[in-house]
Amino acid sequence: MKILVLGADGYLGWPTCMHLASLGYDVVAVDNYLKRDIAKETSSAPLVEMPLLGKRSDLFHKATGHRIQVLEGDLRDYGFMSALLKHEDPDTIIHYAEQPSGPYSMMGHKEGALTLHNNLGTTYNLVMAALEHCPEVHIEKLGTMGEYGTPNTDIPEGWLDFEINGRKDRRLFPRQAGSFYHTTKILDTDLLWFWVRNRGIKVTDLMQGPVYGMHTEQTMLSDDLGTNFWYDDMFGTALNRFVVQAIHGMPLTVYGKGGQTRGYLDIRDTMQCITLAAENPALQGQLRIMNQFTEDFSANKLAEIVRDAADSIGIDVAIDHIENPRIEEEDHYYNATADAFAELGLKPHLLTQETVVGMLEYVKRHKGNIDASSIMPRVTWKDGKKD
């Protein structure tokens, strides 16, 4: 199976490339380093900045004998996207190539426009190029659990059966997200669903929760084969940020009341899910929606888990509730379904103290790299960028 990974330099992209290559798949890694450029705008940096893809690919080959082909190009350019799919003729495309930050998308006009046009434009180009050159390719699109928002009902796996005046139908669960970035993922889903219905493309849309952790089997092969581990207010997810705050000696900053509940997963389970979906593809003409998380936590609970793990290795940590920079429910019902991956045989790495301690130890080794000025919120949903 030949697999293209679009957005291969990202937090999930590079580990995905190595994971799939290790399984013997023919992997092509594509990126234009847009995220690295954006990160400079906001003075954000990963805890340890990893080499570019070409170098990592060479190191990975030396370490494992597996090759990952690397291509640099802008997928917003249809000429590049079209030539890529024509030349590579992949069986599977993993589409991570989106601006992934909620706060960035809320900074102001320019950042929101980039998020809108990059994310929708890339998805649209991908669909058109697939229709032109490889209509049977399986597109695995990274969406987000954030598309559902926090309804007062259970969250199904993509679809809603509804009834009005005794007549029934089934459609996409009506989505309602909490940031403009998350809204672009809703638009992606709508866009993909149109082309699935109209031209019969083959799509798995992964509603993924926030991911934590930095290590997969392959990232541990060498220091330079790691993933870019983000912990700042723009690109860092909650648990990753808390771990860095604990090591830096800052209080863990919970936004508002901290009752915000989300479905989380270990980065090793992202690897499993991506692989399970690739090996068990959607059908031609199917939009298969899979909720991709393993267990849910409130922000308060996550902070307590990190505090307790830190305490177990002698690090004393406080928890602070700060004014919520976002507009979101802080105390809400949350019960999301995640049956599809369980049925495919996912074996979750649940969040243990051991896992968090491992993260704390990694961050501790790189403590000198922490830039504390990029951790506290610099963007509010109400006013955009704080000057």
Add this chain to the structure above:
Amino acid sequence: MKILVLGADGYLGWPTCMHLASLGYDVVAVDNYLKRDIAKETSSAPLVEMPLLGKRSDLFHKATGHRIQVLEGDLRDYGFMSALLKHEDPDTIIHYAEQPSGPYSMMGHKEGALTLHNNLGTTYNLVMAALEHCPEVHIEKLGTMGEYGTPNTDIPEGWLDFEINGRKDRRLFPRQAGSFYHTTKILDTDLLWFWVRNRGIKVTDLMQGPVYGMHTEQTMLSDDLGTNFWYDDMFGTALNRFVVQAIHGMPLTVYGKGGQTRGYLDIRDTMQCITLAAENPALQGQLRIMNQFTEDFSANKLAEIVRDAADSIGIDVAIDHIENPRIEEEDHYYNATADAFAELGLKPHLLTQETVVGMLEYVKRHKGNIDASSIMPRVTWKDGKKD
């Protein structure tokens, strides 16, 4: 009340400008003539090509004493959009500035990309500029009944109350459209709803059905004050196209079985609805969705109405069923609500034989302009542009 009309050169844009100016409102008409440019690509032309906005504004002033200010500019350029809203500080903005053709959006990559980036980009720029300069402005956005598609249930007015396992919530009715253009209107609604929830903008989203007719009180003031009346496969709506086919002596071409049912309205009722919504604005922080049509017809019924009207003035017309270029249900349940405008006092012009005869007579006067080569479908949903 100062009203900006974005997309003022369109089929509805110019009549709207004149209608609102005649009521004494201060109207600013904005367009970049994108539709005229696109139409050249597809060799489409209105039955009678109207002068540019500046000339029509002068003629309108001479005829009525009312002034319509005209500005030419590209609303995809945020600099222009932002300066426009800052300088004009409008009370109401009527947003028609979108690529409006389903078939055009299905031609191929380039046309779909233009539709996506133009429509979403303009709506996004409008929201951002409103937040920056006039957050209390009432945005009247032209959506489409096509956003709903043809569910097996009644179609409510925008929102769905649903229940899962005994818990209830209310969200946007899950939309599912029949062309990529119509899908961009769904994306617009999702985008607007996000910014309404997050920043409290004031929006009316008009789910309009296909419009027919060419005359309002003001278009009849002079031949050069008419609207650009489109009848081709790209920009012509069903009834308008049938009327032109009848006069040209072609059979009326119904796509497929002809059971496709939609809610239609007279262009005079578009004028009424736009005005009613402007005079009774949405609330700050409200996304008000109003279904904008007056009665529904199947394609078969519309064709029969045109045939009978033509027959009444001695024109013999045949009806042909041709292979459907679109992918759509041809025999389906359809029952859409339209209470909101009725409650505001809309007095519908229902589709009478007199109305159709009036249309036939207008087209007959310009019969020599008909380009029959642009009437039959040149784009299929399955294969894009026919070469």
